[in-house]
Amino acid sequence: MRDPVLPAPDYKWSSARAQPWTRRPNLQPCTNEETMGERIERVRWDLVNITDFHKVRCSPQRYSRLQEFLESELQALDKVQFDKYDQESKTDYILLRNFLRLKSRQLVQDAEKDQKVVPYLGVHLVIQLVRVIEARQRVDDMDGKRTAEMLVKVLEHIAMTKRQIVDGNEPEEATTALRATKILRELQSHLQEWYAFYKDYDPLFTWWVSEPYLKLDKALGDLSDTIKRAALGIEPDDEDTIIGEPVGRTGLLDALESEMIPYTPEELIEIGKKEYAWCEKEMHKAATKLGLESWRAALEKVKNDYVEPGLQPILVRDLTREAAEYVKKHDLVTVPKVCEETITTFMMSPARQKVNPFFLGGDEIIVSYPTSSMPHQDKLMSMRGNNKHFARATVFHEMIPGHHLQMHYMKRVRPYRQMFFTPFCIEGWAFYWEVLLYASDSWKKTPENRIGMLFWRMHRCARIVFSLKYHLGEMTAQECVDLLVDWVGHERATAEGEVRRSIMEAEYGPLYQAGYMLGGLQIWALRKEGVERMGEKKFHDLFLRANQMPVELFRALIEDEKIGKDFESSWRFYEELEDRSGAED
Known part of the structure; x- marks a missing residue:
């Protein structure tokens, strides 16, 4: 049995060599002959298994195991006979290589952030709780008495940490304090599962641990509440204040490299401003x-x-049918019957509308509209923000030919590439149709319709600017909200929802918001040559059937460009753009 009351080790982890708490099994990547598709599927599920088992995200053991896995897969990938692969397999190789590299860099960045948080909370507090959670995963022998003694000591550390925070002896930047509350919430959740695993099934455990555990559960919640009040200046139940964790310039550059965008954040901000200026002119017309x-x-x-x-x-419903009928009538893209006939519709809850003020699409439509229980002003803002013309401009982005159609293909054609999900591909595809239909004479538009379309286009410009500046530390969350109100004309409630989703939702990476317009412009830049060479429908179908990948890699794939083992991004797509406006004289 591992003694749960041994002194906690130093909480250190580095990219050079992780310091594990236990001897790790010497697991090697699969050495059997694999296709690249099979290799990607195996890596995906190996990662799922490792992260599900090593589930405490701030654990050095988890960092160590993930680092070992990612390094071994990169080394094995480097040994494949790349030149024998066909174009699709070479593309898969580059996708997997970039994915593993980005995961490795993100692992280092997360560990560095946790090295600030853990001392703030108390090394003994965090490490001891992580130990018992991981011991339960391994089903180590349980000693109820020693575990109870450890919990009592942790309670003492929590009380000490709480006093230091309340007295102002532990000043810390907001991002560290925010991360601390997330770690506490995660530990509390895992400990609840840990306690339920042993409670009543192990009588001695229950006899010794029940009383200190109940106190610990409450103390962890109280400590999180204290940090929110003292360090973040918010009440524990505050769901409105927007607080995020900027990744910094290094984090942005890492993400841009992985997404194959050979521009600096500053250059992309200038593109956003230039596109916005064009939108303003169109709005005036x-x-x-x-x-x-x-x-x-x-x-x-x-x-x-x-x-x-x-x-x-x-x-x-009616707008969805209009968009689908349009692309079929003009033979712009293949729309499978099952895709079109299985669209389902749901209503969005008032709570969810705080994060997603507009309706969403994909596998289904989730309609945003005020409910009778919402305050009067919130009702009006929601109705105005989801007006007829904004909705018409959103439907083809969200459903057919946008997200719904693309997600239909993603699940059926090379589905293993979904692991390489990128906003420049999926959001870029949907925004590309906004550009295409604005420029199309056959998509009938009143001046009101054009304003609805331009509103969203201006919104995409503003997303580039505010999201990148936020992560560079050049704008606060409130300044991001103000930018959406001032530049785009958002209702303040919808602007807050957009910013809240952008910087507080874990699944959105730092480039997600920029990916809409930039990915769409990449596809538009590629469109002219692709359509002239193969026709519009084939070009669109090929993009859908490629599944998920950076647009530059799709460009190399369809143009049969030589893809080398060291393929890197070099496509300055914005400089190649010709007239894409659909502007009226």
Whole structure:
């Protein structure tokens, strides 16, 4: 049995060599002959198994095991006979290599952040709790008495940490304090599962541990609440204040390298500003056609053109059918019958609307509209933010030919590539259709429709600017909200929801918001040559059937460009763009 009350080791981890707590099995990557698709599937499921078993994210043991796995897979990948692969397999090789490299870098960055957090909470507190959770995963022998003694000591450390934070003896930057609350919440959740595993099934455990565990569970919650009040200046139940963890310039550069975007964050911000200036000019033209002097006045007119309560699902249904019929009529892309006939619709909860103020799409449509229980002003902001013209511009982005169609293909054609999910591909594809339909004469548009489409296009420009500047530390969350209100004309509630989703939702990486417009512009830059060479429908079908990958790699794939083992990003796509505007004279 491992003694749970031994002094906690130093909490240190480095990219050079992790310091494990136990001897690790010498696991090697599979040496049997694998196709690249099979290798990717194995790596995906190996990672799932490792992270599910080593589930405490701040654990040195977890960092060590993941580092070992990623290093071994990169080394094995380097030994494959790359030149014997066909173009698709070479593409898969580059995708897997970049994925493993990014995961390795992110592992180092996460460990460095945790090395700040753990001393803030108390090394003994964190390490001892991590130990008992990991011992339960291995089903080590349980000594109830010693475990109870350890919990009592941890309670003493919690009380000491709490006093230091309340007295201001442990000042810390907001990002570290925020990460500390997440670690406490995670530990609390894992300990609840740990306690339930032994409780009553092990009578001695229950006799010794029940009383100190119940105190510990409450103390962990109290410590998290104390950090929120003292270090973050918010109440524990505050769901409105927007607090995130900027990744910094290094984190952005790592992500850009993985996404094959050969631009600096600063260059991308300038692209966002340039695209915004074009949108403003188009907005002025549309406003003039409505007899209004400013585009902001025209936007107000459009916002107030919304449907009455109860009719929003009907509006979205009809717009969905319109978009699908359009792409089929003009033979722009293959729409499988099953994809079109199995669209389901749901309503978004008021709580979820705080994060997603507009309706969402993909496998299904989730319609955003105010409920009777929402405050009057929130109702009006939601109705204005989900007006007829904004909705028309959103439907083809979310459903067919956008996300719903793409997700249909993703699950059926080379599904293993879903592991390489990238916003430049999936959000870029949906935004590309916004650009294409704005430029198309056959997609009929009133001035109000154009304003609805341009609103979202301006929104994508602002996303590039505010998200990158936030992660560079050049804008606060509140300044991001203000930018969306000032630049785009968002309702403040919807702007807060957009920023909250951008920087607080764990699944969104630092480039997610920038990926919409930049990925769409990449596809648009590739479109001219691709359509001239193979036709519009084939070009679109090939993109869908490629599944997920950086757009530059798709470019190399369809143009049969030589893909070397050391393939790196070099495509300065923005400089190649010709007129993409659909601008009216």
